[in-house]
Amino acid sequence: MTILLKRTNIPQDEEKEKRFVKHVKRKSINRWVSEHREAWNKKQREQAQRIRSEVLTFLGNKCVRCGETDIRCLQVDHVNGGGVQELRRIRGATYFRKVFQELKRGSKAYQCLCANCNWRKRYEREEISEKESNERNM
């Protein structure tokens, strides 16, 4: 990714110059992403998978309820709920990066659950919406 700056376009003020360079870099990155959408999405998915794996390893790679260790079934659970809402705001690598940072700071807000135990917990806590409940009972 090459960034070409015309020296004459850069403002003299240092702060303005920094903002300008940031703006040009952002535009350049955005252009690159739109031209390489598929490669970018693939890279994002791989990053999310890698960080998810690090988070699950940090949490012991084991469901805290039943002991399931099949990595394909394991999920990062919000101990006190609210995970679905959080996932609506941020997702992918950004989400797992945030969770990992909190865990490294000593947060106890997350645990490792298998998909079955996670769904059971949602039913027990009545975190499941009526719409989801109806879809599941069809």
Ligand SMILES: [Zn+2]
């Ligand atoms: Zn389980």
